[in-house]
Amino acid sequence: MSTNPPATNDNAVIRIENLNKWYGEYHALKEISLTVSPGEKIVICGPSGSGKSTLIRCINQLEKHQQGTIEVLGETLDDNLKRLERTRRSVGMCFQHFNLFPHLTVLENCTLPQTANLRIPQKEAIAQSLELLDKVQMREHANKYPGQLSGGQQQRIAIARALCMRPKVMLFDEPTSALDPEMIAEVLEVMVQLAQEGMTMLCVTHEMGFAKKVADRVVFMDSGEIIEQAPPARFFQSPESPRTRRFLDQIIDHGVSA
Numbered sequence: 001m002s003t004n005p006p007a008t009n010d011n012a013v014i015r016i017e018n019l020n021k022w023y024g025e026y027h028a029l030k031e032i033s034l035t036v037s038p039g040e041k042i043v044i045c046g047p048s049g050s051g052k053s054t055l056i057r058c059i060n061q062l063e064k065h066q067q068g069t070i071e072v073l074g075e076t077l078d079d080n081l082k083r084l085e086r087t088r089r090s091v092g093m094c095f096q097h098f099n100l101f102p103h104l105t106v107l108e109n110c111t112l113p114q115t116a117n118l119r120i121p122q123k124e125a126i127a128q129s130l131e132l133l134d135k136v137q138m139r140e141h142a143n144k145y146p147g148q149l150s151g152g153q154q155q156r157i158a159i160a161r162a163l164c165m166r167p168k169v170m171l172f173d174e175p176t177s178a179l180d181p182e183m184i185a186e187v188l189e190v191m192v193q194l195a196q197e198g199m200t201m202l203c204v205t206h207e208m209g210f211a212k213k214v215a216d217r218v219v220f221m222d223s224g225e226i227i228e229q230a231p232p233a234r235f236f237q238s239p240e241s242p243r244t245r246r247f248l249d250q251i252i253d254h255g256v257s258a
């Protein structure tokens with residue numbers, strides 16, 4: 001038997017090839033190719049309307065694409081619903097708006113998806129929820145309702161809830177952009193911790209401090225295309241494309257933390 005390591009990227013967590021997506025006539029994603037390896041942290045940035053959310057939403061098929069392939073953990077996403085459901089369970093998602101159930105307590109918000117979707121026994125689901133609430137420092141609020149908590153606290157719960165599903169990869173779509181400035185740090189802190197523990201992460205964010213700290217690669221999108229991607233040091237110090245340079249100048253002008 002051969003002892004050679006497998007060919008590079010054979011074990012990719014996400015492999016996107018020549019992805020094209022239209023909303024009616026509008027070409028929202030153009031020939032996107034992106035591979036994410038196990039443990040890799042990728043930050044996606046770009047101007048509003050450049051297709052960042054669409055890309056994230058295609059990865060768990062909240063949006064359907066028309067051309068190209070998306071493979072998640074070795075499974076190609078197509079019309080097979082059983083396979084899609086299985087794949088979705090491995091993909092945790094955290095949005096700009098937390099989408100917690102307002103009529104459920106923090107603990108119930110974390111426990112329900114486990115019992116309902118994963119058929120995990122109640123007792124085990126509660127134990128897992130408490131452990132993860134502890135990790136995001138929200139355990140003491142387990143019996144409160146989302147409406148009683150700040151935006152930063154709600155977003156940390158949303159992260160814990162996603163982690164309760166034992167995802168293999170986490171997708172973040174501007175998780176701090178709806179938060180008041182004083183709450184951004186507490187959410188980023190949780191994300192940094194997750195990154196340092198080795199989670200595979202794909203994060204749409206303009207928090208460039210976060211990108212510099214944890215990203216293996218920064219991807220810049222504009223008008224539905226990937227314009228360039230590079231490790232943070234190179235991306236920030238010597239971006240190749242004038243479009244990237246313009247974008248970086250703008251966000252620094254607007255005082256986004258760098």
Ligand code: ADP
Pocket residue numbers: 023026028046047048049050051052053054055
């Ligand atoms: P970003 O997240 O980078 O701001 P989006 O992926 O949300 O960008 O949007 C990319 C483009 O696609 C925008 O021009 C937006 O108006 C358009 N778009 C997004 N969602 C829809 C939709 N459901 N129907 C039609 N157009 C959409």
Ligand code: MG
Pocket residue numbers: 052053054173174
């Ligand atoms: Mg968006």
